[in-house]
Amino acid sequence: MTTDSIAVLGGGKIGEALLSGLLRGTHTASDIVVCEKYPERASQLFDAYGVKSVDVAGALAQARIAIIAVKPQDIDALLAELATVTTAGHLIISVAAGVPTWRIERALPEATAVVRCMPNTPALVDEAMTAVAGGSHASEADLAVAESLLRAVGRVVRVPESSLDAVTALSGSGPAYFFFLVEAMIDAGILLGLPRTLAAELIVQTAVGAATMLRDSGEHPVQLREAVTSPGGTTIAAIRELEAHGVRAALLAAIEAAARRSKELGEAQ
Numbered sequence: 710m711t712t713d714s715i716a717v718l719g720g721g722k723i724g725e726a727l728l729s730g731l732l733r734g735t736h737t738a739s740d741i742v743v744c745e746k747y748p749e750r751a752s753q754l755f756d757a758y759g760v761k762s763v764d765v766a767g768a769l770a771q772a773r774i775a776i777i778a779v780k781p782q783d784i785d786a787l788l789a790e791l792a793t794v795t796t797a798g799h800l801i802i803s804v805a806a807g808v809p810t811w812r813i814e815r816a817l818p819e820a821t822a823v824v825r826c827m828p829n830t831p832a833l834v835d836e837a838m839t840a841v842a843g844g845s846h847a848s849e850a851d852l853a854v855a856e857s858l859l860r861a862v863g864r865v866v867r868v869p870e871s872s873l874d875a876v877t878a879l880s881g882s883g884p885a886y887f888f889f890l891v892e893a894m895i896d897a898g899i900l901l902g903l904p905r906t907l908a909a910e911l912i913v914q915t916a917v918g919a920a921t922m923l924r925d926s927g928e929h930p931v932q933l934r935e936a937v938t939s940p941g942g943t944t945i946a947a948i949r950e951l952e953a954h955g956v957r958a959a960l961l962a963a964i965e966a967a968a969r970r971s972k973e974l975g976e977a978q
Contacts, residue, residue, distance in 0.1 A: 714771050715742075715774045715858070716742050716774070717744070718765065718776060718791075719779035723828065724779075727859075728754070729833070730837075730862030742762070769796075775795075785816075791817060801824070807970070814846065822847045825873060829882075832863060840873060840876040842870035844870075878966075886963070
């Protein structure tokens, strides 16, 4: 087991995003191994990144840091394997949505250091938003290691673990809400007679520009919206329709539902 080696346990979308980000940062393929149960997927990852796929025992024998990147529904089977090979020297970093640190700690040897993280899929383009929380045995050094690794794919904030279901609903699932909105706006452009490619180009660049203004201007979203909303103009007519159709209330309800589901996934036995 070497201190700089990392095992990515799960080669799905988020596992691949983290893997690719680490390789773009300070790690090389020789520093990382992947555990992927589907041979075809393991072969794809090797062809793309040159990273070998091994079993859980082999991964923990080589790597001090193990990143759990499986779906919440698969967590128990993975923890059963980890329980027999995890040692006091390992740091377990979990990005499994909704799974609390106590559930991982309970399955692993006593005093295992566990850090729970919630990144999102913009990790694929190094623009992730990740929240990090430590378990009961995670030290400041363990949290610093996790934060350093996740910074390879975007921004990182530290939060109390009690906030992570809300984080999952807001930023973990958040990209899907934006994609849904963009999809609807493209359809509106088509309805108004624009070609799909043109409508998509207009909306995607508008989204990029609006997001950049939100990030860089320091202004509240209300201020930025009001700057576009002239009295009696086109924008206020559209905002009136959005409010009349309850879009704001629907979004609030949707994010609350996502938070509830995150909690349910974590409580599943």
